[in-house]
Amino acid sequence: MATVRLNQKHRALVRSVPASYKRAIARFFGTGPTDIALAKVQHQAYIDALRQAGVEVHCLEADDNHPDCIFVEDQAVVVDGHMLLPTPGAPSRVAEQPPIADFLMSALEGIQTCNMGGDARMDGGDIVRLGDLFFVGRSSRTNDLGIASLRSLLDFFDYELRIIDIPPQALHLTSICSTPTDDIILAPEGYLDADAFGILPVGCEVIWMPAEETYGCNTIGLPNGTVLIAEGYPTVKATLEQRGLTTVELDMSEIRAADGSLTCCSIFY
Numbered sequence: 001m002a003t004v005r006l007n008q009k010h011r012a013l014v015r016s017v018p019a020s021y022k023r024a025i026a027r028f029f030g031t032g033p034t035d036i037a038l039a040k041v042q043h044q045a046y047i048d049a050l051r052q053a054g055v056e057v058h059c060l061e062a063d064d065n066h067p068d069c070i071f072v073e074d075q076a077v078v079v080d081g082h083m084l085l086p087t088p089g090a091p092s093r094v095a096e097q098p099p100i101a102d103f104l105m106s107a108l109e110g111i112q113t114c115n116m117g118g119d120a121r122m123d124g125g126d127i128v129r130l131g132d133l134f135f136v137g138r139s140s141r142t143n144d145l146g147i148a149s150l151r152s153l154l155d156f157f158d159y160e161l162r163i164i165d166i167p168p169q170a171l172h173l174t175s176i177c178s179t180p181t182d183d184i185i186l187a188p189e190g191y192l193d194a195d196a197f198g199i200l201p202v203g204c205e206v207i208w209m210p211a212e213e214t215y216g217c218n219t220i221g222l223p224n225g226t227v228l229i230a231e232g233y234p235t236v237k238a239t240l241e242q243r244g245l246t247t248v249e250l251d252m253s254e255i256r257a258a259d260g261s262l263t264c265c266s267i268f269y
């Protein structure tokens with residue numbers, strides 16, 4: 001999940017792969033999952049990698065009525081002890097939320113929670129955090145009313161929010177960038193303007209990756225200096241390692257097949 005700082009990533013919520021996973025939405029880089037057994041193996045390897053890096057992982061049961069239910073990132077936005085429950089942009093995914101919200105509310109006793117109303121829509125996958133600076137994708141899943149709702153939460157903390165228009169060939173903001181540390185944004189060439197992220201705080205930088213490594217730009221940095229990356233993206237791997245980070249490569253083929261990336265499969269809380 002892209003809305004917490006590196007040093008806040010101690011607990012993660014994930015959700016098992018449902019028997020219906022082959023029916024997950026695949027309209028962008030995915031061509032549709034074909035092998036549920038392999039998806040389960042890859043999902044377990046993801047959980048194991050988080051645990052090995054010191055993260056406490058809680059896994060919710062799959063919901064076979066919701067083929068996309070493993071992509072929990074979209075369903076809750078946790079920021080510094082507050083939680084926004086967005087109305088997801090895909091109607092078929094709206095009912096994935098209640099068990100996730102219930103779990104987080106009980107795990108984070110006393111957490112301040114707000115819901116979205118009316119026509120506001122947002123997927124958590126459209127939010128990326130770089131320290132005190134947030135970016136939100138205006139996408140096929142996230143609209144201006146959803147962004148306004150996020151902005152009211154971030155105003156409470158005095159955090160800045162910048163809007164990035166997501167090109168039609170991408171699903172979410174996290175489909176095309178991530179913050180493996182609190183001062184680096186990894187993003188691919190060819191999707192966003194060079195100034196899309198604006199002027200960054202001192203010490204922060206955007207590192208542009210070749211377009212063919214777009215999928216690899218979605219990473220999960222962890223407090224122990226480990227960064228989970230998708231297998232097969234040598235420039236991403238070398239770039240992170242040159243900065244002293246330890247990469248752990250995961251085979252994401254069956255997750256990618258449903259338009260999912262590493263961050264999509266967890267919420268840090």
Ligand code: GLY
Nearest residue numbers: 024025068258259
């Ligand atoms: N398949 C993930 C999504 O479309 O939200």
